[in-house]
Amino acid sequence: xxxxxxxxxxxxxxxxxxxxxxxxxxxxxxxxxxxxxxxxxxxxxxxxxxxxxxxxxxxxxxxxxxxxxxxxxxxxxxxxxxxxxxxxxxxxxxxxxxxxxxxxxxxx
Numbered sequence: 001x002x003x004x005x006x007x008x009x010x011x012x013x014x015x016x017x018x019x020x021x022x023x024x025x026x027x028x029x030x031x032x033x034x035x036x037x038x039x040x041x042x043x044x045x046x047x048x049x050x051x052x053x054x055x056x057x058x059x060x061x062x063x064x065x066x067x068x069x070x071x072x073x074x075x076x077x078x079x080x081x082x083x084x085x086x087x088x089x090x091x092x093x094x095x096x097x098x099x100x101x102x103x104x105x106x107x108x
Contacts, residue, residue, distance in 0.1 A: 013047075046097070048096055071087065072092070
């Protein structure tokens with residue numbers, strides 16, 4: 001889909017319950033995003049978001065959503081759901097965000 005040689009991918013971003021609402025995930029994602037921006041070998045930054053909060057972080061980093069798929073849509077060949085206990089909205093959707101660095105360099 002992206003047709004790139006190298007990309008920076010943020011696959012998992014989580015915070016232990018007792019440390020939520022302190023901005024730790026936001027700071028970590030921002031630092032990772034900035035590291036990728038300054039790496040000339042990276043052409044695309046990608047972030048997989050499986051909950052509302054990580055998706056908001058990606059949006060705040062000016063990333064573009066390219067996939068939006070509900071967990072209930074993931075089914076095997078027999079039509080059975082892969083995930084038995086689907087999370088409640090708004091955390092019931094996989095969202096994949098990208099940021100193409102060539103767009104960034106052209107705007108600097």
